[in-house]
Amino acid sequence: MDKKFRDDMKKMLKHRFQDSPEKRILNSYDAMNRMVLPDAVAEPLTEEEIVSIIMLCKKFNIPIVPRGAGCGFSGGALAVTGGLILNTSGMNDIIIDRDNLVAEVGPGAVTIDIHRAAEAVNLFYPPDPASMEVSTIGGNIAENAGGPRAVKYGVTKDYVLALRVALMDGSITTFGKPLRKDVAGYNLTPLFVGSEGTFGIITRAWLKLLPKPEATLSSMLSFDTALSASRAISSIVASGLNPSRLEIMDSFCIQSLKEVGHPIDGGPGAILMVEVDGPTAALPDQLDRIQEVASRHNLLTFHRAENEEENESIWELRRSLSPIINNFGDTKMNEDVVVPRSRIPDLFSFVELLRRETGLTIVCFGHAGDGNIHVNVMFNAGTPGIDEKVETALHRLFEKVVEMGGSISGEHGIGIAKQRFMRHQFSEAQLTLMSNIKELFDPMNLLNPGKILPEPENKE
Numbered sequence: 001m002d003k004k005f006r007d008d009m010k011k012m013l014k015h016r017f018q019d020s021p022e023k024r025i026l027n028s029y030d031a032m033n034r035m036v037l038p039d040a041v042a043e044p045l046t047e048e049e050i051v052s053i054i055m056l057c058k059k060f061n062i063p064i065v066p067r068g069a070g071c072g073f074s075g076g077a078l079a080v081t082g083g084l085i086l087n088t089s090g091m092n093d094i095i096i097d098r099d100n101l102v103a104e105v106g107p108g109a110v111t112i113d114i115h116r117a118a119e120a121v122n123l124f125y126p127p128d129p130a131s132m133e134v135s136t137i138g139g140n141i142a143e144n145a146g147g148p149r150a151v152k153y154g155v156t157k158d159y160v161l162a163l164r165v166a167l168m169d170g171s172i173t174t175f176g177k178p179l180r181k182d183v184a185g186y187n188l189t190p191l192f193v194g195s196e197g198t199f200g201i202i203t204r205a206w207l208k209l210l211p212k213p214e215a216t217l218s219s220m221l222s223f224d225t226a227l228s229a230s231r232a233i234s235s236i237v238a239s240g241l242n243p244s245r246l247e248i249m250d251s252f253c254i255q256s257l258k259e260v261g262h263p264i265d266g267g268p269g270a271i272l273m274v275e276v277d278g279p280t281a282a283l284p285d286q287l288d289r290i291q292e293v294a295s296r297h298n299l300l301t302f303h304r305a306e307n308e309e310e311n312e313s314i315w316e317l318r319r320s321l322s323p324i325i326n327n328f329g330d331t332k333m334n335e336d337v338v339v340p341r342s343r344i345p346d347l348f349s350f351v352e353l354l355r356r357e358t359g360l361t362i363v364c365f366g367h368a369g370d371g372n373i374h375v376n377v378m379f380n381a382g383t384p385g386i387d388e389k390v391e392t393a394l395h396r397l398f399e400k401v402v403e404m405g406g407s408i409s410g411e412h413g414i415g416i417a418k419q420r421f422m423r424h425q426f427s428e429a430q431l432t433l434m435s436n437i438k439e440l441f442d443p444m445n446l447l448n449p450g451k452i453l454p455e456p457e458n459k460e
C-alpha cells in the first residue's frame with residue numbers, strides 16, 4: 001500500500017484509518033471460517049468521507065471491501081485480493097417516521113436496534129436473521145438477509161423502499177423513494193439488494209414498517225422422522241394456514257441439544273417450531289388447525305407455549321442451533337439451499353440418500369416454511385480424503401436442488417463460498433450479463449473484487 005495513500009487517509013480519517021496488525025486481524029474474517037488479512041481498515045462516518053475514500057482508492061488502484069459486523073457466512077466481507085476494508089458500522093443512526101411507517105437508517109444500524117426502535121412506537125420491522133443481535137442493516141441489504149419470519153413476511157428486499165449509494169464514479173445516488181407506490185423509471189433499487197457490496201456502498205436506507213401484530217403464540221411439534229415433519233410442512237403450507245415462523249430441526253440437532261443439557265422428551269426424529277401471530281383471541285384456534293394438519297403425518301407430541309417467556313425460549317433455542325452442532329466435527333460446510341415448499345420432503349429424502357452413500361454426517365435445520373433449509377456437512381479437517389468427499393457431495397446437492405426448481409443460496413449469498421457452484425444454476429449467457437452489469441458500476445473492478453462470479457471457463 002502506497003505511503004502517500006496511507007498519509008492521505010490518516011490525514012482525512014485520523015484514528016479511524018488504521019493498519020495495525022490488531023486492526024487488520026479484527027477485520028480478517030467473517031462467519032465463513034476463512035482468514036484473509038486486509039492491508040488497512042477505514043471507518044468513515046459520513047458520505048463525504050466515503051466518496052473521498054473511493055476517489056483515493058481509485059487514484060492508487062486499491063480494492064475496497066465494504067463491511068458491517070462481519071458475520072456473513074459467504075466470505076463477502078473478506079479482502080481476498082488485499083486492499084482496504086471500509087467499515088460502515090459507525091454510521092448507525094435510526095429515525096422512525098411514525099406517520100409514514102418508514103425507518104430511515106444508516107448502513108451500520110444493528111438489525112435488533114431497528115426492531116426495538118420500531119416496536120417502541122408499536123410498529124414492526126419483520127426481517128429477523130438469527131444474527132440480528134449483531135448484524136448491520138448494510139450487511140442485511142447487501143446479502144438480502146432473511147429469517148424465520150420470511151415464511152409470512154418475506155425477506156429484506158421486501159422492506160427496502162429506497163437506498164442511497166456511493167458509486168465508484170464518486171457520485172452519491174438515491175435509488176427509489178420512501179413511498180408505498182412508485183413506478184417512475186427503471187426500478188434499480190432491487191439491483192443493489194443482494195449485490196453483496198459489489199455495485200456500490202450503501203450509505204442510507206429507507207425501510208418499510210408494518211403495524212405490530214397484537215400477539216404471538218408458539219408451539220413445538222415432534223415427529224418420528226424428518227421426512228414426516230417435512231411432509232407436515234408441505235401440508236401446512238398447502239392448507240393455506242399462514243404461520244409467522246415455521247422452522248425444522250432434525251435428529252442430529254436434537255442430539256446436540258441433549259448433549260448440552262436441553263430437556264427434550266423422548267427421541268423424536270425431528271421437531272417443528274411454529275409461531276402464529278395476530279389478534280390474541282384468534283391464535284389458539286390457528287395452532288389447533290396446524291396441529292390437526294400435522295397429526296396426519298406421524299405427529300408424536302404437540303406442546304403449546306404457556307407464556308411469553310416460554311414463547312421466546314423456543315426461538316432462542318432455534319437461534320442457538322448453528323454453533324451447537326459443532327459437536328459433529330470441527331468443520332462445517334453450512335449450505336442454505338432453497339426448494340419449492342412442495343419439494344421439501346424430496347430434499348430430506350435426498351439428504352438421507354447422500355448420508356447413506358457418502359457416510360458423511362449431514363445436519364439439517366432451518367427455515368422450512370419457506371423452503372430454505374440449512375444443510376450442514378460436518379467433518380474433521382485433515383481426515384484423509386475428506387475434502388474431495390465433501391466437495392463431491394456438495395456438487396450433488398446443488399445439482400439436485402436446481403433440478404427440483406430451487407436455488408443454491410436462500411440467504412447467505414455467494415461471496416467466495418459458492419462461486420464454484422454458480423454454473424449449476426446459471427448459464428454462461430446469464431453469467432456474462434451479470435459480469436457486464438458489474439463492469440458498468442465498477443469498470444476498474446476495485447469494489448469487492450473476486451466475489452460472486454466464478455472464474456471464466458477455460459476456452460481452447
Ligand SMILES: Cc1cc2nc3c(=O)[nH]c(=O)nc-3n(C[C@H](O)[C@H](O)[C@H](O)COP(=O)(O)OP(=O)(O)OC[C@H]3O[C@@H](n4cnc5c(N)ncnc54)[C@H](O)[C@@H]3O)c2cc1C
Pocket residue numbers: 030031065066067068069070071072073075076077088107128129130131134135136137138139140141142143144145146147148196197198200201202203322323411412448
Ligand atoms: C450465527 C449466525 C446466524 C445467521 N443467521 C442468518 C439468518 O437467519 N439469515 C440470514 O440471512 N443470514 C444469517 N446469517 C448470516 C449473516 O448474519 C448475514 O449475512 C448478515 O446480513 C451479515 O451482516 P453483517 O453486517 O455482518 O455483514 P458483513 O458480514 O460485514 O458483510 C456481508 C456483505 O455485505 C457487504 N456490505 C456490508 N456493509 C455494506 C455496505 N454499507 N454497503 C455495501 N455492502 C455492504 C459486504 O461487502 C459483504 O459482501 C447468520 C450468521 C451467523 C454468524
